[in-house]
Amino acid sequence: MDAEDEGVCSTDRNLERKARKGVFMLTLRTSAYLFLILALGLGRGTNLTAQSISRFGVEVESGPFWQSRNDVQIPNDETGTRFSLKDLVGGGPWTSVRFHLTWNLNDRHALRAILAPLSVTATGSLPEAVTFAGGQFATDQTVDGTYRFNSWRLGYRYRLTSRAGLNVWAGFTAKLRDAEVRLEQGETIAKDTDLGFVPLLHLAADWQFAPKTRLDFDFDGLAGGPGRAFDSALKITYELHNRVRIGVGYRTLEGGADVDSVYNFAWLHYGLLSVALFL
Numbered sequence: 001m002d003a004e005d006e007g008v009c010s011t012d013r014n015l016e017r018k019a020r021k022g023v024f025m026l027t028l029r030t031s032a033y034l035f036l037i038l039a040l041g042l043g044r045g046t047n048l049t050a051q052s053i054s055r056f057g058v059e060v061e062s063g064p065f066w067q068s069r070n071d072v073q074i075p076n077d078e079t080g081t082r083f084s085l086k087d088l089v090g091g092g093p094w095t096s097v098r099f100h101l102t103w104n105l106n107d108r109h110a111l112r113a114i115l116a117p118l119s120v121t122a123t124g125s126l127p128e129a130v131t132f133a134g135g136q137f138a139t140d141q142t143v144d145g146t147y148r149f150n151s152w153r154l155g156y157r158y159r160l161t162s163r164a165g166l167n168v169w170a171g172f173t174a175k176l177r178d179a180e181v182r183l184e185q186g187e188t189i190a191k192d193t194d195l196g197f198v199p200l201l202h203l204a205a206d207w208q209f210a211p212k213t214r215l216d217f218d219f220d221g222l223a224g225g226p227g228r229a230f231d232s233a234l235k236i237t238y239e240l241h242n243r244v245r246i247g248v249g250y251r252t253l254e255g256g257a258d259v260d261s262v263y264n265f266a267w268l269h270y271g272l273l274s275v276a277l278f279l
Contacts, residue, residue: 053104053106053107054104054243054278054279055103055104055279056101056102056103056104056278056279057100057101057102057104057276057277057278057279058099058100058101058102058276058277058279059099059100059102059274059275059276059277060097060098060099060100060274060275060276061096061097061098061099061100061251061270061272061273061274062095062096062097062098062272062273062274063095063096063270063271063272063273064092064093064094064095064096064270064271065092065093065094065095065096065118065268065269065270065271066091066092066093066094066268066269067086067091067092067120067266067267067268067269068086068091068267068268068269069084069086069265069266069267070084070085070086070147070264070265070266070267071083071084071085071086071256071263071264071265071266072084072085072132072181072263072264073262073263073264074132074133074181074192074261074262074263074264075133075260075261075262076258076259076260076261076262076263077260079131080131080132080133080263081128081129081130081131081132082263083126083128083130083132085145085147085181085266087124087127088122088124088125088126088143088145089120089121089122089123089124089145089147090122090124092120094120096116096118096270096272097117098114098115098116099114099115099116100112100113100114100276101113101114101115107159107162108158108159109156109157109158109159110156110157110158110159110169110171111154111155111156112153112154112155112156112157112171112173112202113153113154113155114151114152114153114155114173115152116150116151116152116153117150118148118149118150118151118268119146119147119148119149119150120146120147120148121144121145121146121147122144122145123142123143123144123145124142124143124145125139125142125143126138126139126143127139130183132181132183132190132192133181133183133190133191133192134190135183135185135188135189135190136188137183137185137188137190138185141185141186142185143183143184143185144182144183144184144185145181145182145183146180146181146182146183146184146191147180147181147266148178148179148180148181148182149177149178149179149266150177150178150179151175151176151177151178151231152175152176152178153173153174153175153176153200153220154173154174155171155172155173155174155200155202155220156171156172157169157170157171157172157202157204158170158171165207165208165209166205166206166207166208167205167206167207168204168205169202169203169204169205170201170202170203170204171202172199172200172201172202173199173200173201173202173220174197174198174199174200175197175198175199175200175220175229176195176196176197176198177194177195177196177197177198178194178195179193179194179195180192180193180194181264192262194262198222198229199222200220200221200222200229200231201219201220201221201222202218202219202220203217203218203219204216204217204218204219205217206237212238212239213236213237213238213239214236214237214238214239214245215234215235215236216233216234216235216236216237216247216249217232217233217234218232218233219231219232219233220232221255226257226258226259227255227256227257227258227259228254228255228256229254229255230252230253230254230255231251231252231253232251232252233249233250233251233252233270233272234249234250235247235248235249235250235272235274236248236249237274237276242278243277243278243279244275244276244277244278245274245275245276245278246273246274246275246276247272247273247274247275247276248272248273248274249272249274250269250270250271250272251269251270251272252267252268252269252270253266253267253268253270254266254267254268
């Protein structure tokens with residue numbers, strides 16, 4: 001690749017990053033504004049009842065998950081090859097588990113913790129030779145691929161309204177990302193690890209639309225700069241007891257980063273079952 005081609009590729013990448021950043025920032029701002037307008041409108045005449053507030057909540061989610069996209073290039077320049085980790089290890093399904101802990105300080109303020117480990121290892125073949133994290137991987141041998149994306153989170157949220165069976169929250173989440181992409185082929189082993197902090201916006205709502213039955217929504221996400229992260233779920237829960245709920249729903253996790261050292265964007269889909277205990 002000559003200097004002119006390198007310049008064109010660099011310009012294309014910069015334009016792609018700017019366009020992607022603009023679209024997602026617009027989407028995020030619009031969603032946040034609509035959510036806040038709804039919450040403020042419903043917040044008039046807010047009626048918080050003691051029976052709707054539990055001091056502590058513990059929820060476990062589990063179920064299968066799939067990946068519809070997982071593109072990797074490390075480093076993110078002409079010395080690295082962009083390839084599909086999904087094509088290498090498959091689309092799934094695999095099993096996931098997630099733990100939610102909630103501490104309601106009072107009727108309005110709450111602290112949250114989320115423990116969401118995720119790791120996949122599988123064997124496959126590459127459609128073309130790949131240069132990854134300094135390692136060279138050929139097409140004539142199988143490759144063991146590992147994708148780890150553990151998410152440890154602490155957050156705060158404020159109850160904007162609670163009336164007519166509807167609760168609405170807004171807040172922020174501090175996410176610690178523990179990620180790794182690893183390839184092994186014979187004696188060749190290459191990996192890239194990433195341990196970093198990500199600040200996220202938190203929005204949530206639940207609506208009791210029938211006796212003992214609720215529609216729950218939660219969202220942690222933010223877009224800006226060279227990357228984005230969106231984690232959202234929608235589920236229906238049923239109250240077995242005033243302290244126990246079970247639920248079924250769908251969660252999606254999408255995001256990644258496009259910087260000089262790393263290009264990695266993944267899109268994961270979860271079918272989930274949940275059990276929640278309120279104390």
